[in-house]
Amino acid sequence: MDKVWIIENPYELMHNRKAKRIQPEAPLHDEKDPAKAYSWSVLFWGGGQVYNNQVVKGLSFLSLMVAFYTGTMFTVLSWRGIVGFLRDHGMSVSVFLLVVLVLLLCGLIFRGLCCSNAYHLAIKTRKKRFTGTRSRVFPFLCSLLQPGWGQFLNGQPLKGSVLAGFSVVSYFSIVAVPVVLLAWKDLEPSSARFLVESIFTVAVLFLPLIPFIWIFGCYDALKVSLDGWKKEPLWARLKMANRLRRNQVWVRRVFRQIKRIFILFLFLAIFLIVVYNYFPRRFYAGELASARSWLQTQGVTLLPDLLGRLFPGAIISEV
Numbered sequence: 524m525d526k527v528w529i530i531e532n533p534y535e536l537m538h539n540r541k542a543k544r545i546q547p548e549a550p551l552h553d554e555k556d557p558a559k560a561y562s563w564s565v566l567f568w569g570g571g572q573v574y575n576n577q578v579v580k581g582l583s584f585l586s587l588m589v590a591f592y593t594g595t596m597f598t599v600l601s602w603r604g605i606v607g608f609l610r611d612h613g614m615s616v617s618v619f620l621l622v623v624l625v626l627l628l629c630g631l632i633f634r635g636l637c638c639s640n641a642y643h644l645a646i647k648t649r650k651k652r653f654t655g656t657r658s659r660v661f662p663f664l665c666s667l668l669q670p671g672w673g674q675f676l677n678g679q680p681l682k683g684s685v686l687a688g689f690s691v692v693s694y695f696s697i698v699a700v701p702v703v704l705l706a707w708k709d710l711e712p713s714s715a716r717f718l719v720e721s722i723f724t725v726a727v728l729f730l731p732l733i734p735f736i737w738i739f740g741c742y743d744a745l746k747v748s749l750d751g752w753k754k755e756p757l758w759a760r761l762k763m764a765n766r767l768r769r770n771q772v773w774v775r776r777v778f779r780q781i782k783r784i785f786i787l788f789l790f791l792a793i794f795l796i797v798v799y800n801y802f803p804r805r806f807y808a809g810e811l812a813s814a815r816s817w818l819q820t821q822g823v824t825l826l827p828d829l830l831g832r833l834f835p836g837a838i839i840s841e842v
Contacts, residue, residue, distance in 0.1 A: 571641020673744025
């Protein structure tokens with residue numbers, strides 16, 4: 524039997540080989556937006572997990588959120604009744620308040636970890652690197668509500684995590700200071716009250732830093748959202764800087780940066796001169812001395828002693 528040779532059309536053969544090499548791309552509907560995942564988790568614990576199709580995990584986190592806020596509201600609204608119940612049963616109010624503060628801090632930390640987890644889960648579903656949201660306004664507005672939120676929207680999770688950690692301490696300090704002051708008269712002297720006082724002292728010392736953290740978070744989020752090149756990885760920016768250095772472009776950039784730094788230092792110098800000459804030092808020294816004496820009458824020891832060591836001249840002049 525004779526063999527039959529079939530000669531294929533070379534053009535069709537080339538076309539079929541190219542078709543085999545070109546594989547259809549995966550549908551884009553499976554990719555998630557990390558900015559949306561993080562934002563949903565900021566608003567609702569587990570919202571980002573539900574967005575990432577982890578419904579059971581998201582609903583579990585949401586139930587923890589309901590329990591956390593319900594317990595917080597119940598403790599605040601029923602404080603007098605709780606104090607009476609504890610005293611009637613021979614329990615320590617100081618220990619109870621210490622547990623409440625620890626749970627409050629743990630809840631805020633868990634909220635931050637929940638947001639970060641939703642962000643990184645959404646990152647894993649993407650084929651291309653997330654370069655941040657296209658909006659130039661949302662990162663700034665979100666940073667007004669929470670430092671670090673805008674950085675996550677800009678695709679900078681490392682910087683956002685650092686600022687989010689500071690935001691946890693900020694929220695805790697804002698809540699812990701008035702809570703301890705209102706509950707201090709109900710606390711009996713004990714080692715637990717000393718720990719509560721230590722937490723109160725650290726929170727008070729952290730309060731002056733909160734405005735600077737908020738301002739830096741908003742400024743950085745707005746600056747990065749307006750300049751897309753700042754969203755690139757650090758290694759890519761270093762390569763570009765080296766390329767610009769070779770092309771002598773860096774000289775003009777350095778001069779522009781020096782000009783900005785000079786204007787900033789000039790503004791700070793004028794601000795310090797005005798504050799030094801017109802700041803009402805005697806008024807605030809008197810307020811500081813009265814606050815220190817009031818804390819001493821309430822039985823607080825750590826913070827008044829610390830204030831006396833930090834501002835001895837102001838305290839002595841007003842006593």
